[in-house]
Every structure is written in structure tokens, then in C-alpha cells.
Amino acid sequence: MASTNFVDYVKIFCRSGAGGPGSMHLHRDKRSAKGGPDGGNGGRGGHVILKGNRNYWTLIHLKYQRHVYAEDGESGSGNLCTGADGQDVIIDVPLGTVARDADTGETICEITKDEEICIAVRGGRGGLGNWNFRSATNQTPRYAQPGEPRVERNVILELKVLADVGLVGFPNAGKSTLLSVVSAAKPEIANYPFTTLVPNLGIVNYRDNRSFVMADIPGIIEGAHLGKGLGLRFLRHIERNSVLLFMVPSDSKDIHGEYKILLNELKQYNPELLDKKRLLAISKSDFIDKELMAEMEKDLPDIPYVFISSVTGSGIMELKDMLWRVLNEE
Template identity: 75%
Template sequence: MAESNFVDYVKIFCRSGNGGPGSRHMRREKYIPKGGPDGGDGGRGGHVIVRGNAQMWTLLHLRYQRHVFAGHGESGGKQCSFGADGDDVIIEVPLGTVAKDAETGEFLFEITKDGETHLLAKGGRGGLGNTHFKSATNQTPRFAQPGEEGEEGWKILELKVLADVGLVGFPSAGKSTLLSVVSAAKPKIADYPFTTLVPNLGIVSYRDQQSFVMADIPGIIEGAHEGKGLGLRFLRHIERNSMLLFMVPADSKDHRKEYFILLNELEKYNPELLDKERFLVISKSDFLDDELKKEISRELGDIPHDFISSVTGMGIQQLKDKIWQILNNS
């Protein structure tokens, strides 16, 4: 699917259906000219429901559907017949979608399983028919309840990509190249910043027909937590990864400083991200000799790290082994 088709944020106006009014009908039949009340209850208003769909990966289908309206419940009828419920509207979303109230920013729910459903807007209850109001002192009530009004308001749906491993690094650190080597994903690759404008997912094959999912997150820059660069637009995707794989290119002027700048951006965005398992790789290491590798290792100190080259394949299998070990021990 084209990159421009990836949509991970939509704001939609939802309105559930009103409940149908109860009936005030009086029983009138041949030989029963003055029957009692027999008005039925009104139908429930339709809900606006969000349902998870594991086959979807974008919110593109909602970009041009800004208004979602459910059906109204119908009126109750004679002979205590119930009104029909309003039609529900089901919005299908990819797994990892979070719903929020647009006005207050309140978190509503999160979709993490295929087929999981949540109410985004609850339909109004149907009104009670006049049969419910019959009493010893009022045997012919000529009133019934109106139906409740439905809910309406602007809602935000945000997609946070679900993956086992999230690649974290500055633009042009080699994240897309690594993903293209270890999986069948074909992200756009070039030697200029911000080639990757959307998260790319790839399934990485491992030993004994096992696999894990890796996500190439668009590059972070210093100040990303304040919205600089691609900033907040993609930092949220990192929240859903089981572990974080930091990437610093071998030609960086200060590998340790670059690593801590990345770590600082994640901490300022969400301190809980530092609780995730993380590992550092020095990418583009094919031109490094043993002496340079030792010098970089001394510079990094106690930071767990390794050296790889996606072009030559150096250290790629060892990296898969390390990732698998971290994922299964965390």
C-alpha cells in the first residue's frame, strides 16, 4: 500500500440514535370498547461501536467519513408491541487503536484484540409505554415516556503500531535498510533525512520457523518531544513496542552522546518508555576495523551494544539471536 495511504490519526463526529418513545395506546377492539392501556415500549437508539480488525493497519477509511450517525429507535405500538431498535454503526479499526474524547482529551478505551468491541457512543434508551404506569388509582394512563436522547460529540482515534521491536534512531541511521534486510518489508531508502514518513512493519523470520515483528519508526531529532521534526506524530508508536532497538551509525561524531539524546527524547515524551528493554547497535560498521570497534566500545562503556552492517550482513544473525533472547526473557 502506498505510503500516503497510511493514516494513524482521525477526528470524527459521532452521534448515537435517540430512543423511541413509548406508546400511549388504549386497547380498542370489538366488544372491548373501553380496554385498558396496551402501549408498548420504544426501541433503543443505535450504538456507535468500535471493533478491532486484525486485517487492517491504517485509519485511512475514516479520513473522509468525518460524521458517523446511528439509527433512531422506533416508537412502541399497540398490544404492548416493542418498537424496533435503531441500527448500530460499527467502525472497524486496526489493533492498537486508542479512542479519546476530543474536547477533554480523556482516554476512553484501547483496541488490542481481533473482534474486540467498545461503545464509542451509547444509544438512548427507549421510553416506557403507558402499560407501565397503570395503577389502582389511575387505570387508564394516557401518557408514556419519551425516549432518551443519544450521545454526540467529537472523538479522536489514534493508531499506535503493535510490534515486538521498535527501531529508534536519528534520520539516516540505517533503520529502513536493516528492516529491508531482515524481513520482506520494502521501505523507501535513501541517504537523506526523513526518507521514512510512516511506520513500516516487517516480520522477521527466526530459527525453527519462529518470527517476531519489527517496526521502523520515522527518525527522531533532538526536540522531538516538543513536536520538532516528525515529533509527537510518531513517538506514540514506540509506546506499543516490547523492546527498543537503538541505532547509531558508525560515522557518528559521538556515539554515546547520540544514544543519550535519543533516550532523553523518549523520557521527556513518556518516562515509562525507559522501563522497556533496550539494546544499542552501531550500524554501517563494515568499514570499522577491530581497533575502531574497541575504541567505540570504550566510549560506550556499560551500554549493551553490538556492531552490524546491513549491507554486508555482518552481525545480523547475532542481532536476531540477541533480540530473541531479550523478547523471551522480558
């Protein structure tokens, strides 16, 4: 997924269709000079609908389509004919998309399943024809109901990447390298911080042709929950991961301290993230020997951990086994 093609935030202006007016019509034919009311109802205005599409990974197709208009419903007519409904506008979005009202901040819906449908802006209802208003005391109503007006709404679409495992760590912790080793994903890798600016997804092959999805989340820095280092853009992608794999390099001065900082950033952003299952991978372990590993183990966080090296492959299979067990726990 090229970074230039990855768009995870768009704001669009949506307008639904107006409902068609009901018909004020009185029946007339060669045998009825003064027939009763037979005005039909107006058609419904078109909705603006969001639809989950598993083949989409980004919102780039909406980047330059900032205005979405649905059709108006048609008016009713005589002989109890109902007007045609306005055509709906269906917007395909990737799974994990959250729609919010840009003016109120209200969450409209969250799309998490393929083919899932959500009406972002409802079309106006069609007006009732005069046939609906007849009564014993008013047998020839000469009025009909107008259709409901259009509804305009500014909608923000945010993509939160869906994955089984999310990689959490500071910049340059080896997250992209790990993803490139365990999957066919080709994230940009370089020896400087913030190489990864957008999430990368990879399918990790496991034993017996089984697999799970891993997401390389861009690096977090202290203060990310306040927006530092584009932190808010990065942190929201962690919300949709089942398991969080914290990655701290073996050459860190304080592995436990870095883990606490990362955990605190998640807590400050959304306390519910602490309810997710957590594992720790100490990366770049090809630089240390077994004696040093044993010494480091005395001060590691109280969560399952493994020493890995993406360069030599050491600990990679053990890591996959750990992740698979956690993902499939009852």
C-alpha cells in the first residue's frame, strides 16, 4: 500500500433527496364527471448510504469527491399512482470506517463487515396524496401533503485499520522489518525514525495453512495522545486490533520504562485499549547473548514476551505460536 495512496480521513458534504409532493387529483373519466379523490403519494427522496467493501483499503476514492447528492422523489399522480423514489447514492468504504457528523461530532455508524449498509443521510419522505385525507365529513379533499425537504450534512469518514495483531512501539523499533519478514508486505524500511507514516497490513502465514492479519502502526512518541508526532492519527488505528504486540529494541536503555510510556499513551487516548491482550517482543536480539537475555528478563513487564531477531529469524516462529494461541483463546 503506497503511502501516497493511503487516505484515512475525508470530509464530504452529503445531501439527500427531497420527498415528492402528494397529488391533489379528482377522478375524471367519460362516466364520472365528479369522481372522488384519487391522488397518489409522492416518492421518497434518495438516501446517502455507506456500504462496507472488503476490497477497499483506503478512502482515496473519496478524496476528490467532496459533494454527494441523491435524487429527489417524484410527485404522485392521479389514479392512485405513487411517484418514483429518488435514486440512492451508495458510497463504498473500507471495513473499519467510522462516520461522524462534522458539526456535532455525533457518531453516525461504524462499518466493520463486508456488505454492511448504513444510511448516513436519509431522504425526505414523500407527501400523501389527497386520497389519504378523505373522510365521511370531507369526501372530496382538495389538498395534498408536500414532501419532506432535503437534508444536508457534513460527514467525516475516518478509517481505523482492522487487523488481528497491531504492532505498537516507538519509531525505529523494528516493526516494519518484522512485518516484511513474517508476511509478503513490503513496507518502507530505513535506519531513521518515522519511516512508516501510514499503517501497513500483512497476512502472516502460520502452520497448516492458517493465517492472521498483522498491522504495522506508525511509531508512537511520548505525548502522542495530545497529537504530538501525528499521534492521534496513528493511535486510532490501534483501536480495531484484537491483540497488541509491543515492540521494544534490545538496545533500549530501559525496556520496562519504554513499555510503560507506550501503555500510558494508549491509556490517555482511550482507556478501553488496556482491555486488549498484550504481548511484548524484544527486537534486534541478535546483538545480545543468552547471559544478557537472562539478566534483562529480571526487569521485563509482567506480560508474555519473546526475544526476536528479524534479521536472523531467531524467535520468529515462537512469536507466531504465541500470537496464534492468544488470538484463539476463549
